[in-house]
Amino acid sequence: MKKEYTVSGMTCTGCQSHVQQALQDLAGVQHVTVDLANKKAAIEMEDEVPFQELQAALQDSKYKIHEGEYKEELAPLPAIRKKKDNKKGTFYCPMHCEGEKTYDQAGDCPVCGMDLVEEASNSTAKDTQYTCPMHPEVIKDEPGSCPKCGMDLVPKDVDESAEDKTYHKLLKKFWISCVFTIPIFLIAMSDMIPNNPVLDLLPMKVWNWIQFGLSLPVVFYATWMFFERAYRSIVTWHLNMFTLVGIGSGVAWFFSLVGLLIPDVFPAQFKTESGAVHMYFEAATVILTLVLLGQLLEARAHSKTNSAVKELLKLAPNKAIIIKDGEEREIAIDEIQVGDMLRVKPGDKIPVDGVITEGKSTIDESMISGEPIPVDKAVDDKVSSGTINGKESFVMKAEKVGSDTLLSQIIDMVNSASRSKAPIQQLADKISSYFVPVVIGISVLTFIAWMIFGPEPRLVYAFVNAIAVLIIACPCALGLATPMSVMVGVGKGAELGVLIKNAEALQKMNQIDTLIIDKTGTVTEGKPSVEQVFGSESFSDKEIIQIVASVNQQSEHPLAEATVRYAKDQGVKTAAIDGFESVTGMGVKATLDGKKVWVGNDKLMETEAIDCPEALLAKATEQQAKGKTVPFVAVDGLLVGFVVIADAIKSTSKQAIADLQALGMEVIMMTGDNQHTAKAVADELHLDGYHADCLPQDKQDKVKELQAAGKIVAMAGDGINDAPALALADIGIAMGTGTDVAIQSAAITLVKGDLHGIVKAKHLSQAVMSNIKQNLFFALGYNTLGVPIAAGVLYPVFGVLLSPMIAAVAMSFSSVSVIGNALRLRTKRVGK
Incomplete structure (x- = not known):
């Protein structure tokens, strides 16, 4: 048997996995499926498991199971660091920690701590105004030259995207961090210079205090966000990359501070010949600066992953020419209403979806269909927003405006698909859930092993290698492996005219x-046309088409439309009908002039027990054998004719x-x-x-x-x-x-x-899945090799140890390499 319950308290895929596992472990439960989006748990059981047992399975957690519907009161999320600009928009976590959940402000993901990424918006762009850099009081609606000084006018109040603001903010912090970290690094490395000339200027104890002072802006300003994220990850128990970075660099910096203030608590192993405790200010600040560099490079790379959507957004024009009362005037795009008549001039972008009512042209639809050859359009042909008119002018009628246009729907679909999770990501999610605790455990074991088996000074070796293990591990690369490829792949599909939900x-x-x-x-083309009409002895061809068109005028089927259009072209007038009824998959029936009429396929004729003369059937079969579609016409139970319709392949x-x-x-x-x-x-x-x-x-x-x-x-x-x-x-x-x-x-x-397009979709799917597997291999392989090397497994044989600073370099570039590999999909040739 199968029963469905409501589960409250779930906010992310980690919650989903925990609930599913807890319920799956119950005796008598065969299979559990947990739907995070709808807060539902479907449980298949041999015999019904008492509800109290289901409750008991989750009683030690924050999750609650309920019978029937339950309206969950949403608890406030852990504090999200707000950006000072309070940029409004739609933001999501690039690692999709909480599925398709979005936020309306920039900040950090409350689960993994990553900077939230802004979703490209399909809202109508604002009109750009231009001003003079020398005379700001000069404001124009179009570019040109200043009437006062002749300088070129520049755009006024250009709105910078949230991701660009994040990048520039990180860039500023990075340079500040570098300014203070480089002197610390040079002071610490001066020990490697013979006779250390730095000590001729000041004693090492003074230099240590200088290192401490220089480290303060790095730790408490430029990279303080990493410690905030680490703290939040521990409090919420969503351990992540920042947990490891915060612990590793924080321990190194705090160790140095204690050594500076109360050096006597440390054994001789940690002291230099002068009696001063060896400081790790340089390790802490260099690690933090390199992690900041990694975040900087990621921020820049993220802006490229949704470049396809940004290119689509550029297609949307700001203005259109409306024809009203015989006059043409320019209006903003958001003023267009359904039914408005619009003039599209040569080279203009088509403002909304509609149909041509006057004129003809060739339309470049490559940006939304993926096909490079311009398409000829004439009266009654449909045109789409964002496509580009050729060399002729035409008039169109607006049919879909705003968010209903094809371009807007494409953008919405691409954004939604980019936030969704692929099933293959479940593997990465499962590994990630155990990753940080395992790394912390390995770090502790590394410290113990070096304390017991390491050479002197054992404490120093143990301390440095334990930090290196924490720093080199990168769950972030694992988390980004799938969503980055999906985001780029979905965007690539949009460019090819393949929209993936x-x-x-x-x-x-x-x-x-x-x-x-x-x-x-x-x-076939889906544009059927009537080729011939065959009537019986008692009904002429004209009467047959009049019957067919009269009955079909209430049908929306392409074949019905073809017969109505043919009758109009032949000058045949349709008659009023009663009792119209559509028979799904067979045809239609109605009453015309008091007579019962059927128009449809041979299955309709069979179902309605229509009397079919052999001569007419033979002619119809002959046309069908040529690949033609043949709707039959029956009046009062007798087959009286048929229509031959062709629809080219x-x-x-x-x-x-x-x-x-x-x-x-x-x-x-x-x-x-x-x-x-x-x-x-x-x-x-x-x-x-x-x-x-x-x-x-x-x-x-x-x-x-x-x-x-x-x-x-x-x-x-x-x-x-x-x-x-x-x-x-x-x-x-x-x-x-x-x-x-x-x-x-x-x-x-x-x-x-x-x-x-299906061929393209198949090739695209193959390319994306291959790319995801490469990313997972890079991320898993990197961590599988990096953590043991950082722990010192090569030291007994090769005498090789990994400095925490080198580990930080490797860790910072691991995520960037995954994003970089995903970006290769943008240039991949898909299909023919």
Whole structure:
């Protein structure tokens, strides 16, 4: 049996793992799934486990389990260090410690201490004003020259992004830290110079006090945030990189302070020939400065990981030309309303989504579809926000504005997917949860081992190597391994016109071995047109098209629209109907002039027991064998004619299917069209299989059947009838040219609506998964080698020891190397 409970007190994936493990350990529990986002725990049990036992399993923790619904009162998060600028926006942790949780202010992650990263916003950009650097009272709406002195005007009040502010703030602290750390380092290293000329100026005890004074700005200003983060990590027991850095450098600095104030408490091993205790101010400050350098480099690298979104944001224009009462005037983009008529001039960016009502042009859609060839557009063709007009002017009608535009939806989807977690990250999360306690344990064992087995001065060796172990370990690199690759990969997909809803879809796409595709709008152009009309002896061709168009005028199906459009072009007037009813997957029926009328496929004719003359059926079958779609027309229970509709196969479909098959995917077509048409299309495309006369339930059942056989199934479609199968498939792939319902049900959307986008998605998934594995190898390999070397395992054989300062260099660059490897995805060639 399976029961669902509500769990309160969970804030991050660590909480999720703890609750899941505690409940899983109970006798009688077979499997537990904990949903962090919805605060739910689904428990599969042999027999029902008493609720009191479930409560007892969590009684020693902050988590509580509840029967039924429970509205949790959210406790305040641990204090987040607020930036002085109080920058408003959307911020998230780059390590995704709390899943997709975001904050509205800059600061530190309350779990891992990392600087929160600002999400690129798709809000409308403000109009930029320009001013003169010599005469600030001069303000213009456009660039130019100052009317007073002739100087070029410069942008006024340029808003700096939060990540740039973080970078510049860290840069300032880094230079301050360097200014005070370098003298400390030179004083400490003077012992290596023969006869130490520094001692001729002042005795070492005085120099020690100077080192102490110089270390104060480094410890208590430039790098004090590391100690704040370390303290918070211990209090909340979310141990992380800053726990290790804080303990290691803090112990070294405090040791030196005690040695400076009360040197007599230390044994002779820690003292120099002059009787002064050996100071580690230089080790503490150099370590902290190098960690600060690592944070600085990370801040710079982070700004590149979401560069794809920033490039998309640049596409959004600030202004548009509206046509009202026969006059054209310029307005701000956020003033546009649905239905407004807009003029788009040559070279302008299209302001919102809409349809061309007058004129024609070629549109560069490469920035949102990934296809470099401009597309010809004419009256009734749709255009998208952010795409660039060619050399002709046209008038368009606004259909979607603000956050409803395709560009805004792409940006939102990319941002959301970038914050999601891939299943492979569970491995890194599990390792990270044990990482810091294990490293601290190794540090303690290192100290003990050197105390017992080390050469003299044993205490000094033990102290230095224990600190080196703490400093070199870097759980941060492990935590960043997956999210950095996901963020860059999702952005790369957006550039290619492949929109990925979440990281799980990006990972699972790599495992897909079976693809189910629809026909209309997926394999074909989705722009059907009527070729011929066949009527019986009692109904003329004109009467047949009038019946079809009259019934279909209330239907939104592409085939119905094609018949209505054909009737209009032929000058045939439609008539009023009653009792319109759509029969899913079959067709429509209604009453026309008191007669019962059916328009649909052969399955509808069979279901409604329509009398079908052999002669008409033979003609229809002949057209179906050519790959044409044939809707039948019946009046009062008798088949009286049919319409021949052609929907050309996309020029890219055949090659795309061949490429998918070469990647090891079995491609199966499922269509509501008849057997003859489906076979003709399948033969032309060399598909691995096909199924005709499919209802939406048939597609869903086929997905279940394949999944039960162990297949990893992707479903590609574009219609409302595809939505159930898209949602059930392991990966649902929607054509961006299709319906909103299909797109909402899918995990991947292809902006161009081209099967070749699936090839790109497959290649992208392979590249991202390979990149993640490389990052995990770097992070795990680095720590696996670095910690033992820092502990001194090479000393007995090679006499090699790792200075804490060298360990700090290695640690600082480990995270940067992971981010740098992830950034390689930006330049990787994906697909053909």
